Amino acid sequence: MSSADHESSSVGHLYVVATPIGNLDDMVPRAISTLKSADYIAAEDTRHSGKLLKHFGVDTPMLAYHEHNESERTDYLVDLLGSGNKIALISDAGTPLISDPGYRLVRAAHRAGVEVTPIPGPSAMVTALSVSGLPSDRVFFVGFLSPKSHARRARLEELARLRETLVVYESCHRIADALVDMALKLGPLRQVAFCRELTKTFETVRLGSLGSIRDWVIADANQQRGEIVLVIEGNHSTSALLAEVDQRWLRALATEMSPARASALASKVTGIRRRLLYQWLTEGDGDGVK
Secondary structure, eight states: OOOOHHHHHHHEEEEEEBSSSOOGGGGHHHHHHHHOSSSEEEEEEHHHHHHHHHHHHHOOOOOOOOOOTHHHHHHHHHHHHTTOOEEEEEOOSBSSSSSSSSSHHHHHHHTTTTTTEEEOOOHHHHHHHHOOOOOOOOOOEEEEOOHHHHHHHHHHHHHHHHSSSEEEETTTTTTHHHHHHHHHHHHHTTTEEEEEEETTTTTEEEEEHHHHHHHHHHHOOGGGGGGGEEEOOEEEEEHHHHHOOOOHHHHHHHSSSHHHHHHOOOOOHOOOOOOHHHHHHOOOTTSSOO
């Protein structure tokens, strides 16, 4: 064996392993065998992942690898890989690196000449997109928005003009406030697929306007629980243009004349269809705003 061959054989292997987002039956056999054969598992939360590994009879040692220790732990894991170890990278749920830590390790592994292999499987983003009923040919993954309303609204203003379908992860603790801001900045008539607890017992998938989904979630505390993914229509329809109307001006106009007359006048100025403006003012079908 040449020295080059010996050097190559001593280098380890990094596996990026997808795990279920809820239903354990979605765990693919290749993922289980990879986790069992690895020397170490780098897990976002070792306590959380421990339950998953126990269920599948995996006793591979775990190392904590999360956003708070990612920078310092990366070098250590690359050293292990350089010593010939096989490491499986997993997140709390779904495919690693999708709004989760890990890209530093993958990049460092590539630079160190370590082979990186994906073990594909569930992803909350792809799962939600597949059942959304919205265009999937052009998609912009937003991830989590800011927990602060001012920063969240500023970000939504940036996203408002994108033509791509938007995919947003949101905390159950902020979902009501986030939907209020989305209806305000993206337009209450823009379509959204509300996907909650995907693949779990209380899975919910509902398609409607941002205005109607906002009102439904605010009225039902059960919809403010669990893991939530929002798939939002891009800015390619007349309804999205409503976000550009000065809402206070339109409401003030409606106080001086009938909604029908105000809608007709605003339609001439903005170019937005009168029916949409009338619907926005009156909430005749529950899809407007208050």
